[in-house]
Amino acid sequence: MTISLSELLILGQGSDLASERGVSCTGDLPPASDPHLVERAIAARAALGSRALILGHHYQRDEVIQFADITGDSFKLAQSAAAQSDAEFIFFCGVHFMAESADILTSSKQRVILPDLAAGCSMADMATANQVNQCWKDLERIGVASRTVPVTYMNSSAAIKSFTGEHGGTICTSSNAQKSLEWAFAKAEKVLFLPDQHLGRNTAVLSLGLSVDDCVLWNPWKPMGGLTEDQIKKAKMILWRGHCSVHGRFTRETVNEVRARIPGVNIIVHPECQHEVVLAADVVGSTEKIIQTVTSSPAGTKWAIGTELNLVSRLAQNNPDKEVVFLDKTVCYCSTMNRIDLPHLVWAMESIVAGHIVNEIKVDERVGKYSKLALEQMLAL
Secondary structure, three states: OOOOOOHHHOOOOOOOOOOOOOOOOOOOOOOOOOOHHHHHHHHHHHHHHHEEEEEEEOOOHHHOOOOEEEEEHHHHHHHHHOOOOOOOOOEEEEOHHHHHHHHHHHHOOEEEEEEOOOOOOOHHHHHHHHHHHHHHHHHHOOOOOOHEEEEEEEEOOOHHHHHHHHHOEEEEOOOOHHHHHHHHHHOOOOOEEEHHHHHHHHHHHHHHHOOOOEEEEEEOOHHHHHHHHHHHOOOEEEEOOOOOOOOHOHHHHHHHHHHOOOOOOEEEOOOOOHHHHHHOOOOOOOHHHHHHHHOOOOOOOOEEOOOHHHHHHHHHHOOOEEEEEEOOOOOOOOHHHHOOHHHHHHHHHHHOOOOOOEEEEOOOHHHHHHHHHHHHHHHHO
């Protein structure tokens, strides 16, 4: 498994220069071995009362999820952040780009707190503002930008969301990617899909009826994305060369292996998985769809799930009448999601109780303006 630079930094002693976020955690964290940690969390949460809202992404640890007021995927949590106008402090137990979106969608009187600023997303870091702006310049130069709409996955930095809003595009999640692409193709001939190639390809081919040949892959590390002008002009989907380090690890071989090991198993995977994996699966869907499908399935059914391990483990615990396993035999958590643990949440809450604002996520005003246009377009779909 690839380890990013931000994961190797000692907390509070460095910054990730390859990323568009900072890495910082001032103050002393309570040790994970503190026997009173849960009691401290309960006390801090009670002291904050209605002033605070804790949002927890499905991929978070159980020790954090137990304190979440609302749990969900990135789409549900974006909606929740926009709807919670009374909470003074929003503790976002997820990753950096999610907290940015919450700051963009909430009022100036509200403060978004990310318990650990090193909780990022390797996929989001695969598309920088400079790279995307250069891509758009190339599309303008060959005369196709005016016929192209950017659609950006939620798993992206505020800077990329701002680019999308400024150029008339929309944000999407795995829950509404089909609607987003249908909206985009009603406006233009082409879509520039950022930054996850797999979600873009799978949605275009399986949901919109396009072919794999209608898609080209833009490599930001090569001139003109490594493509010819003719390839770009013929393409309907220009896919950014990005991927999820967790979902990208599942292969056709892992699907074949689990089918051989567990007769009668149903394979359900997230659309961030590789196209060959999605084609080999029985069901494909967003995090929320995976939860709903497994939960509502008959007793005795067998499921192998291709998504983050924290969620799979929780589904197994909550569905004891079914056999629920991880699609890959190798244990693989989302390492950056897992940076937010109970010590970080306790530290963040206790700091706010004491009157010290820590790890506040603030998006630049101009970036926030255009990002909000794209996010509001998503919420309007």
